[in-house]
Amino acid sequence: MAIIQSGASATVLQTVDATMLAARVTERPPELLGAYSMGLTSGSLTGVAAGGTVYSFRWAPTTSTQLCMVRRVEIGFSTITAFGTAQPLQYSMQVARSWSTNDTGGTAALFTQTNTSKLRTTMPTSAFAGGGQLMIATTGANTAGTRTLDTQAMAFTQGQSTAIGTVLTAQPIFLHQPGDYPLILAVNEGFIINNVQTMGATGVINLTVTVDWMELAATTGNAIAY
Numbered sequence: 001m002a003i004i005q006s007g008a009s010a011t012v013l014q015t016v017d018a019t020m021l022a023a024r025v026t027e028r029p030p031e032l033l034g035a036y037s038m039g040l041t042s043g044s045l046t047g048v049a050a051g052g053t054v055y056s057f058r059w060a061p062t063t064s065t066q067l068c069m070v071r072r073v074e075i076g077f078s079t080i081t082a083f084g085t086a087q088p089l090q091y092s093m094q095v096a097r098s099w100s101t102n103d104t105g106g107t108a109a110l111f112t113q114t115n116t117s118k119l120r121t122t123m124p125t126s127a128f129a130g131g132g133q134l135m136i137a138t139t140g141a142n143t144a145g146t147r148t149l150d151t152q153a154m155a156f157t158q159g160q161s162t163a164i165g166t167v168l169t170a171q172p173i174f175l176h177q178p179g180d181y182p183l184i185l186a187v188n189e190g191f192i193i194n195n196v197q198t199m200g201a202t203g204v205i206n207l208t209v210t211v212d213w214m215e216l217a218a219t220t221g222n223a224i225a226y
Contacts, residue, residue, distance in 0.1 A: 035119040042138060042207040044206070045206065046201075046202075046204040048137070056134070058096070060099070061187060066216070069185075072210070074170045074172050078165070078206050082163050082164045083161055083202055084200055085200070087199070087200050089199070090158040090196035095189070099145065099189060101146040157171060
């Protein structure tokens with residue numbers, strides 16, 4: 001086994017298998033302040049026009065150097081009142097920048113409990129407790145705050161609603177894979193979920209959105225800046 005050291009120091013930086021010349025590594029989470037997950041469900045959502053915002057995720061921590069790493073965004077729905085005819089339900093994910101005021105009109109997540117969304121009790125309360133927003137639509141689209149959307153969507157997903165009880169099982173619209181560069185949000189950045197195709201007037205659904213994210217300093221402990 002070969003050992004790579006830091007100069008004359010005895011600090012071991014890397015071990016390499018002597019036969020296969022393969023690095024020996026252990027996967028670990030990035031240097032982070034905390035890891036979180038939250039799922040929200042809409043009210044009886046109906047009649048949303050094309051381009052209507054059905055979910056808002058605005059990152060606005062009180063510490064301007066704090067970053068948000070989005071790991072997973074998952075969408076699902078269930079039909080509680082049938083559409084007049086079978087209809088595709090399509091959603092897009094768009095990044096928002098220069099987002100200075102929250103969206104309104106939907107149901108916002110509350111971070112009033114100490115352990116809300118934490119993946120470990122010892123982690124700090126999410127920075128969302130001090131600012132920013134997670135909001136899902138209630139009966140209609142959210143009203144946009146002050147924000148600038150990227151022209152092109154980052155991701156799409158869709159399902160087909162054919163009758164009462166039609167279900168789109170929750171599925172990732174965005175998923176960060178180990179080794180890939182994740183979606184990193186700086187202060188006053190975020191993303192929204194848009195309804196792509198106008199919903200038929202009679203149909204009613206419950207939409208679900210789940211987001212996993214990590215909160216971290218702009219420069220991690222191993223000096224890799226995100």
